[in-house]
Amino acid sequence: MENLITTGIYYYPEHWNENQWERDIKKIADMGFEFVHLAEFAWFKMEPTEGKFEFEWLDKVVNLCTKYHLKVLMCTPSATTPAWMRTNYPETFVMDGHYIRGEQGTRGLGSIVNPAYRKFVQAIVTEMAKRYGTNKSVVGWQLDNEPDAKADYSPSSQEAFRQWLQGKYKTIDALNAAWGTAFWSQWYNNFDQVIIPNTNLVGWWGNNPHALLDFKRYCADAQGAFLDFQADILRNNILKDQFITTNYTAVSTGADPRRTNKLDFATYTAYPNGGTSNIGDQGFRLGNGKVILFAAEYYKSVGGISGVMEIQPGPVNWGSYNPLLLPGTVRMWLYHTFAAGGKLASSYRFRQINYSAEQYHAGVIQTDGVTPSPGGEEYMQFMKEIKALRKQYKPGAVMPEKLADRSTAILWNLENYWTIDRQKQTWQWDTWNYPVKFLEIAKSFGAPVDIIPETADLSGYRFVIVPAYEMVDSALVKKWQEYAAKGGHLIITCRTATKDRMGHFWETGWAAPISGLIGANVKATDMLSNGAKGDILMTSTHYGWNNWADILAPDKNTASLAVYNNQFYSGKAAVVKHSVGKGSVTYIGVDTDDSKLESDVLQEIYTGAGATTEHYPPGVYVYWRDGFYMAVNYSSDNYEMKMPGHAKILIGSKVLEPGGVLVWNE
Numbered sequence: 001m002e003n004l005i006t007t008g009i010y011y012y013p014e015h016w017n018e019n020q021w022e023r024d025i026k027k028i029a030d031m032g033f034e035f036v037h038l039a040e041f042a043w044f045k046m047e048p049t050e051g052k053f054e055f056e057w058l059d060k061v062v063n064l065c066t067k068y069h070l071k072v073l074m075c076t077p078s079a080t081t082p083a084w085m086r087t088n089y090p091e092t093f094v095m096d097g098h099y100i101r102g103e104q105g106t107r108g109l110g111s112i113v114n115p116a117y118r119k120f121v122q123a124i125v126t127e128m129a130k131r132y133g134t135n136k137s138v139v140g141w142q143l144d145n146e147p148d149a150k151a152d153y154s155p156s157s158q159e160a161f162r163q164w165l166q167g168k169y170k171t172i173d174a175l176n177a178a179w180g181t182a183f184w185s186q187w188y189n190n191f192d193q194v195i196i197p198n199t200n201l202v203g204w205w206g207n208n209p210h211a212l213l214d215f216k217r218y219c220a221d222a223q224g225a226f227l228d229f230q231a232d233i234l235r236n237n238i239l240k241d242q243f244i245t246t247n248y249t250a251v252s253t254g255a256d257p258r259r260t261n262k263l264d265f266a267t268y269t270a271y272p273n274g275g276t277s278n279i280g281d282q283g284f285r286l287g288n289g290k291v292i293l294f295a296a297e298y299y300k301s302v303g304g305i306s307g308v309m310e311i312q313p314g315p316v317n318w319g320s321y322n323p324l325l326l327p328g329t330v331r332m333w334l335y336h337t338f339a340a341g342g343k344l345a346s347s348y349r350f351r352q353i354n355y356s357a358e359q360y361h362a363g364v365i366q367t368d369g370v371t372p373s374p375g376g377e378e379y380m381q382f383m384k385e386i387k388a389l390r391k392q393y394k395p396g397a398v399m400p401e402k403l404a405d406r407s408t409a410i411l412w413n414l415e416n417y418w419t420i421d422r423q424k425q426t427w428q429w430d431t432w433n434y435p436v437k438f439l440e441i442a443k444s445f446g447a448p449v450d451i452i453p454e455t456a457d458l459s460g461y462r463f464v465i466v467p468a469y470e471m472v473d474s475a476l477v478k479k480w481q482e483y484a485a486k487g488g489h490l491i492i493t494c495r496t497a498t499k500d501r502m503g504h505f506w507e508t509g510w511a512a513p514i515s516g517l518i519g520a521n522v523k524a525t526d527m528l529s530n531g532a533k534g535d536i537l538m539t540s541t542h543y544g545w546n547n548w549a550d551i552l553a554p555d556k557n558t559a560s561l562a563v564y565n566n567q568f569y570s571g572k573a574a575v576v577k578h579s580v581g582k583g584s585v586t587y588i589g590v591d592t593d594d595s596k597l598e599s600d601v602l603q604e605i606y607t608g609a610g611a612t613t614e615h616y617p618p619g620v621y622v623y624w625r626d627g628f629y630m631a632v633n634y635s636s637d638n639y640e641m642k643m644p645g646h647a648k649i650l651i652g653s654k655v656l657e658p659g660g661v662l663v664w665n666e
Contacts, residue, residue, distance in 0.1 A: 002390060002393055002395070003390060004338070004386060004389060004390055004393060004626060005307070005337075005338045005342055005343055005344060005345055005386060006034045006035065006343070006344050006345075007032070007033050007034050007035075007344070007345050007346065007347075007379070007382070007383050007386070008033055008034060008035035008036060008037055008071075008073060008344065008345070008346035008347075009028055009033045009035075009036060009037065009346065009347050009349070009350045009364065010037045010040075010310070010346065010347065010348045010349040010350060011024065011025070011028065011036050011037065011038060011061075011349070011350045011351075012041065012042070012349070012350075012351075012353075013038070013057070013058075013061045014041075014042045014044075014045045014057075015351070015353055016351070016369075018057070018060070020369065021060065021061060021064060022064055023369075023370075024350065024351065024365075024369070025061070025064040025065060025067075025068055025070065026064075026068055027365070027370070028068070028070060028350060029068035029069060029070050031364070031372070031376065031379065031380050031383070032379075032380055032383035032384060032387075033070065033379075033383065034070065034071060034383075035070060035071040035072060035073050035139060035344075035346075036061075036065050036070050036071070036072055036073070037073045037075065037142070037309075037346055038058070038061060038062070038072060038073070038074055038075060039058060039074055039075045039076075039077060039128070040075035040076070040077055040079065040080075040142065040144075040145050041077060041079065041080045041107065041145070042058070042077055042080075043077035043078075043080050043081060043082050043124060044080070044082040044083070045057065045058075046058065046077065046124060046127075046128070047082060047123075047124055047127075048082070049084055050084055050085075050088065050120075051123070053124075053127045055127070055128075055131050058131075059131075062132065062135065062137060062138070065137055066137045070137075071137055071138070071139045072132075072135070072137050072138045072139065073138075073139065073140050073141070073142060073346070074128065074132050074138050074140075074141050074142070075141065075142040075143075075145070076121075076124070076125050076128065076141065076142070076143050076144060076230055076234075077124060078110060078121045078124075078125070078143070078144045078226075078230065079107045079108050079110075079144050079145040079146070080107045080145075081093075081104070081109070081110050081117075081120075083104050085117075085120060086103070086104040087104075089116050089117075089120075091111070091114060091116060091154070091155070091156065092110055092111055092114050092116050092117035092120070093109050093110065093111060093154075094109050094110070094111045094150060094152040094153075094154055094157070095111075095152060095153045095154035095155075095157070096151075096153065096200075097151065097153055097198050097199065097200030097201070098200055098201075099153055101154070106357075107145065108145070108146070108148065108150060109150075111152050111154050111156050111157060112152075112222055112223065112226040113152070113156050113157050113160040113222050113226075114154070114156040114157075115156070118226075118229065121229075121230065122229075122233060125230050125233045125234065126233055126237065129233060129234050129236070129237035129238055130237050132238075133234070133237040133238030133239060133242065134238070134239055138238075138242060139241075139242060139243070140242050140243035140244065140245065140264075141234055141238070141242060141243070141244050141245070142245055142246055142247060142267075142309065143227050143230045143231060143244065143245070143246040143263075144226075144227065144230070144246055145247065146247055146248065146249050146269055146310075147223050147226075147227060147246055147248065147255045148223070148249065148252070148254050148255050149216075149219040149220045149222070149223035149254035149255040149256070150219070150254070151196075151215070151219060151254075152219075153196055153198060157196065157222075158195060158196055160218075160222065161194075161196050161215070161218050162191050162192070162194055164218045164221065164222075165191060165194060165214065165218075166191050168214075172188055172189065172190055172191055175188065175191075175194070176188060178210060178214075178502045179208055179210045179211050179214075180208070180210055180504070181208070183208075186208060196215055197211040197212050197215055199212070209419070209422050209423055209503055210502055210503050210504070212418075212422055213415070213418055213419055213422070213502070213503050216254070216414075216415075216418045217415070219254060220254065220255060220256040220259050220414065221259055223254075223255045223256075223259070224255075224256065224259030224260040224261070227246055227260050227262070227263065228260055228261055228262040231244050231260075231262035231263065232262060235262070243264040243265070244262065244263055244264050245263055245264060245265055245266060245267050245309070246260075246263060246266065246267070247267045247268060247269050247309035247310055248266055248267070248268050248269070248299065249268065249269050250268045250269060250270045250271070250291045250292070250294070250295035251291070251295075251432060252268075252414075253414070253417065253418075253421075253432070256413075256414045257298075257299060257301075257302045258301065258302060258413070258414075258453055260302070263302060263303060264303055265299075265302060265303030265304070265305045265306060265343075266299045266302040266303060266306060267299065267306055267307050267308065267309035267344065268295040268296075268298075268299045268306065268307075268308060268309065268310075269308070269309060269310035269311070269348075270291050270292050270295055270308050270310070270311045270333070270337070271291070271311070271312055271316060272286075272287030272288045272289065272291040272292060272333060273285075273286075273287040273288070273312070273315070273316060273319065273322075273323075273325065273329075274316050274318065274319030274320065274322065275319035275320040275321035275322060275323060276288045276319070276320075278619070278634065279618055279619040279634055279635040279636055280635055280636025280637060280658075281636050282326055282636035282658050283619075283634070283635070283636055284323055285323055285324065285325050285326040285329065285659075286325070286326055286329050286332075286619075286634050286635075286636070286658060286659055287325070287329060287333065287634065288634075289336070289619055289621065289632075289634035290433065290436050290440070292308070292333060292336045292337055292340065293336075293340075293436070293439060293440070293443070293621060294435075294436050294439060294451070295308075296308075296336070296337060296340030296341065296342060297340065297410075297439065297449060297450055297451040298412070298451040300341060300450070300451075301450070301451060301452055301453055301456075305341070305343050306341065306342060306343070307337065307342040307343045307344035307345060307346075308337040308342055308344070308345050308346065309344070309346050310346060310347075310348040311330075311333055311334070311337070311345065311346070311347055311348065312330075312347070312348060312361065312362060312375070313330050313347050313362055313363065313364045313373060313375025313376055313378070313379060314330065314362025314363075314373055314374065314375040315360065315361075315362050316360075316361055316362070317357075317358050317359065317360035317361040318361075322360065325374075325375070325659075326658060326659045327374065327378075327659065328378065328657075328659035328660060328661070329378075329659045330374075330375040330378040330379065331378040331379075331381055331382050331659075331661060332632045332633070332634075332659050332660065332661055334378075334379070334382045335382070335630060335632055335661045335663075336621065336632045338386070338625070338630070339621070339623035339625055339630035339631075339632065340623055340625075341623075341625060345382075347364055347375075347379060348361075349361075349363045349364070350363055350364055350365055351363045351365045351367075351369055352365065352366055352367050352373070354367055362375055363376070364376030364379055385651055388650075389628065389650065389651075389663065392628075392650060392665070393626060393627065394627050397626055397627030399448065399624060400624065400666070402612055403446070403447070403448055403624055404448075405462060405610065405611045405612070406442075406445060406446065406447035406448065406462065406463070406606065406611045406612075406613065407447070407448055407460065407461050407462050407463070408442045408447045408448065408449045408450070408461060408462070408463045408464070408465065409449070409450045409451075409452045409456070409458065409461040409463070409464045409465070410435055410438055410439055410442070410449060410450070410451050410452070410464075410465045410466075410467065411452055411453075411454055411456075411464060411465070411466045411467075411469060412435045412451055412452075412467065412469075413453060413454065415471060416468065416469050416470045416471055417431055417432065419470050419471060419499065419503050420468060420470050420495060425527060425548075426527040426547060426548065428527070428530070428546060428547040428548075428593075429547055429548060429591070434467055434468050434591065435451075435467040435468070437467075437595050437598065438465045438467050438491075438493075438598070438602075439451070440595070440618070441595060441598060441599045441602055442463075442465070442602070443616070443621050443622070444599070444614070444615065444616045444617075444618070445602070445603070445606060445613035445614055445615075445616075446613060446614035446616065446622055447463070447606075447613075448623075448624065454476055454479075458479070458483040458488060459483070459486070459488075461488065462488065462489060462609060462611065463488075463489045463491065463605065463606065463609070463611075464480075464483060464488060464489070464490050464491070465491045465493075465602075466480070466490065466491065466492045466493065466496055467493045467496075468493055468494065468495040468496060469492075469495075469496045469497065470495050470496065470497070470498055470499050470503075471499045471500065471501050471502075471503060472496070472497045472499075472500070472501075472513055472514070473500065473501055474513065477497065477513050477514055477517060480492075480514075480517060480585075481517055481580065483583070484517075484580035484581060484583035484584065484585050485580050485581030485582065485583060486581065486582060486583065487581070487582035487583045488583045489583055489584050489586075489605055489609050490517075490580075490583065490584070490585045490586070491585075491586045491588065491601075491602065491605060492514065492517075492518060492585065492586070492587050492588070493587070493588045493589075493591075493598075494525075494548055494549075494550045494588065494589045494590060494591055495548070496511065496514060497511045497512075497513045497514040498510065498511050509521055509522070510522040510523070510524075510525070511550075514587075517578070517580065517585055518558075518576060518578055518585055518587040519554060519555045519557060519558030519576060519578030519585070520552045520553055520554040520555060520558055520573065520576045520578070520587060521552070521553045522550045522551070522552060522589070523551045523552065523553050523572075524550075524551045524569075525548065525549065525550050525551070526548075526549045526551065526567065526569075527547065527548055527549070528545075528546045528547075528549075530546075532546065533546065533566075534546055534549060534564070534566065534567060535564070535565040535566040536562050536563065536564055536565055536574050536590065536597060537562065537563055537564075537565040538561060538562035538563075538575065538597065538600065538601075541600070542565065543562070543592060543596055543597040543600075544592065544593075544594070545590050545591070545592045545593075545597070546592075546593060547590075547591040547592065547593065548590065548591040549564065549574065549589060549590045549591075550574075550587075550589030550590065551564070551569050551572045551573075551574075551589070552572065552573040552574065552575075552576055552587065552589050553572070553573070554573050554576045554578075555578075557578070557579070558576050558577065558578045559576065559577045559578075560573040560575070560576055561573075561575040561576060561577055561586070561601065561604070562574045562575040562590075562597065562601070573589070574588075574589050574590050575587065575588050575589060575590070575597075575601055576589075577605075584605070584608075584609075586601065586605055588601055614642075616639075617635060617637075617639060618635060619633060619634035619635030620632070620633050620634070620635060620639050620656065621634070622641075627665055628650070628663055628664070628665055629643075629647075629662075629663070629664050629665065629666065630661070630662070630663050631656055631661070631662040631663075632656075632660070632661055632662075633656040633657065633658055633659065633660045633661075634658075634659075635658060636658050637658065638655050638656065638657055638658070639655070639656045640654060640655050640656070641654050641655075641656060641662055643664060643666070644666055646666060647664050647665070647666045648664060648665055648666075649662070649663070649664045650663045650664055650665065651663035
């Protein structure tokens with residue numbers, strides 16, 4: 001804990017002349033980095049021909065790291081198969097939805113369920129583990145790179161999918177019932193007839209949503225099993241204090257970190273920029289704050305800690321446009337990951353490469369190999385400041401009571417994302433960012449927020465938000481009921497509990513499993529055309545909506561907080577609140593673009609429960625961690641932080657400029 005956060009850098013010795021390695025490693029140490037990330041894409045150099053392993057070159061780099069007091073994060077190279085594998089074993093590559101095999105020339109195209117591919121992965125990981133598993137300079141291992149649970153339609157995957165289905169359903173009749181195959185004569189007589197549902201060939205409209213949901217589940221399970229497969233190999237050969245992790249992408253719509261069992265913790269890749277225009281006229285230079293905001297909380301749900309494994313130190317090469325960053329932005333991103341609880345921060349990459357696919361992707365060192373880039377300078381500043389903060393760290397710091405009183409959890413999982421995104425019903429529904437809006441609202445209140453799985457203990461949170469949790473069962477609804485009855489404040493939103501775990505509607509009323517919990521029935525759902533304007537009235541304030549609206553019929557003991565004020569159902573409830581035991585349940589039946597209604601409803605709930613709230617503007621995120629308050633500013637405007645007179649500013653100033661950072665204690 002006393003180190004707060006440790007910093008590292010991606011280095012690819014295989015890209016550079018050997019006579020430059022020592023110069024580069026020394027420079028990494030001189031800049032203040034603490035570990036070096038190695039070997040994730042170097043399979044070709046470690047196994048140049050099948051079964052012939054060459055590690056002497058990597059030994060030299062590891063020894064240089066030891067010489068300059070740098071730790072090593074070693075990586076398994078399964079994301080980049082060597083050319084000899086594609087030539088001799090083409091079946092080891094994935095097939096796309098048109099049944100065309102992947103080709104050598106990029107990364108992430110190995111079929112993770114193919115037995116031959118698995119055999120080669122086992123061999124290279126075993127050799128690496130035996131070579132470096134007892135090396136004191138190696139502190140941990142990263143598995144693969146940005147695992148994405150890629151859809152694979154190859155024969156190996158078809159067979160693995162059928163085996164997965166048999167394991168889940170046991171009988172073909174059970175599968176037919178779950179998939180609703182009586183519709184359009186999709187009925188199967190045995191598992192051998194089942195193939196992976198393919199939107200490319202059947203068409204979007206014709207695909208079975210239950211089959212597609214299971215395919216997503218299978219892909220995520222296969223990815224998790226593949227990572228656990230590598231972790232098991234490592235654990236049999238490495239020191240107990242070497243950790244095992246992987247780097248999921250911040251926006252991970254396929255791979256589910258909660259489906260791995262052998263990782264010590266999960267990290268994430270974060271690229272907030274890429275030309276996205278965000279808040280104000282400078283937003284495109286500051287990046288999208290939602291990227292780190294959500295990922296930093298979500299990935300902590302695996303192992304309890306996290307960090308950013310890959311974050312760029314400047315422009316990228318893949319954005320719709322790739323502008324220079326506003327000075328200070330890289331440092332702000334680093335502080336954001338730190339403030340949100342990150343234990344490590346690593347940059348992709350040390351040197352900006354002079355050739356190949358990512359030439360324009362910035363590094364901390366420019367193309368001359370020696371000059372720090374602006375982002376590199378900001379990394380150096382961050383690392384210098386972290387070392388100063390380590391001296392200020394006091395073990396045992398307890399979260400201030402005013403923050404604990406706002407403690408918030410957001411219940412979220414990928415399965416609900418998959419099922420809703422498949423049948424959004426309106427193009428205006430923003431599936432990924434829907435739960436993020438509630439995270440932003442809670443952070444604007446100054447609340448500490450966790451993103452949790454449904455298996456988590458809810459008792460430690462004063463407020464639990466359940467955004468668009470479409471698939472439920474009776475046990476989960478009972479858990480929510482018990483949380484509220486014991487004094488918790490539960491906020492449920494539209495599109496919750498409309499389906500069972502297989503994505504079937506209930507053969508009762510709409511969202512019937514929660515009607516008693518929310519004290520109301522969902523009578524109907526409306527969506528407006530792009531130009532239509534819906535109006536909602538709450539305590540004499542008008543709010544606009546356009547995306548989604550549940551029309552509610554509250555029970556006599558349920559308060560109607562907001563009503564629709566136009567359309568043919570004017571006067572019907574849009575938001576209701578119901579007392580349950582010692583707590584409360586609020587149902588927000590509408591999704592708005594500006595989130596003003598949702599924010600005001602939550603404000604009423606927090607203050608009504610006796611919690612104080614802040615009013616931070618969009619893009620200003622404030623955290624408390626290990627005794628430090630920290631704030632970052634993704635907006636294009638200055639913001640003056642309100643703090644008590646006894647507060648001591650450690651870094652920055654009271655006025656947060658765009659891209660600014662402020663650290664203080666009280």
